[in-house]
Structures are given as structure tokens and as C-alpha cells.
Amino acid sequence: xxxxxxxxxxxxxxxxxxxxxxxxxxxxxxxxxxxxxxxxxxxxxxxxxxxxxxxxxxxxxxxxxxxxxxxxxxxxxxxxxxxxxxxxxxxxxxxxxxx
Numbered sequence: 001x002x003x004x005x006x007x008x009x010x011x012x013x014x015x016x017x018x019x020x021x022x023x024x025x026x027x028x029x030x031x032x033x034x035x036x037x038x039x040x041x042x043x044x045x046x047x048x049x050x051x052x053x054x055x056x057x058x059x060x061x062x063x064x065x066x067x068x069x070x071x072x073x074x075x076x077x078x079x080x081x082x083x084x085x086x087x088x089x090x091x092x093x094x095x096x097x098x099x
Contacts, residue, residue, distance in 0.1 A: 004032045 006025045013020045040081040
């Protein structure tokens with residue numbers, strides 16, 4: 001496999017508009033080389049009979065029917081009574097917008 005050179009890292013950084021300190025160029029060169037070696041390893045894996053998937057464990061939505069149920073108590077009035085301030089049947093909140 002081709003070695004990633006410092007010039008390759010500089011070129012990719014320039015194309016990506018990244019400012020990489022000169023002291024880090026060699027570190028990034030080694031890291032990119034390791035990434036490409038790992039990709040080469042993955043390319044050797046036989047995946048001919050493996051179906052494409054998006055997750056290791058399949059996610060299934062559980063659906064239920066929406067059923068409207070009549071309230072057995074007046075929940076709205078109970079909740080309004082819990083409000084620190086109220087105006088009729090509504091919550092009263094502080095004004096946050098100026099005119």
C-alpha cells in the first residue's frame with residue numbers, strides 16, 4: 001500500500017481548508033495510514049452473501065389504534081387549579097415581549 005506522505009496531508013488539509021500545525025503533520029500522516037490499512041483489511045472480508053443492513057438489530061415500530069376515551073374527571077379544571085396564577089380557565093404567565 002502507498003505510504004501517506006506529509007505532502008499528501010498538506011494537500012488534503014489545503015483542499016479541506018484546514019490549518020494544521022506543521023508539528024502535527026507527521027502524526028496525521030501516521031493516523032491516515034492506519035485508517036487506510038484498516039480499510040484494506042475490511043475489503044478482504046467476503047460479503048457476497050451478506051444482505052445489506054442499516055442496523056445490527058432490526059428496529060420495529062409498534063403501532064396501536066388511537067382510541068378516544070371520555071375523561072372520567074374534569075382534568076382541565078384540576079390542572080388549572082394547580083397554576084400559580086390563572087386568568088379564567090387559562091394559565092397566566094409573565095409578559096416576555098415588549099411592545
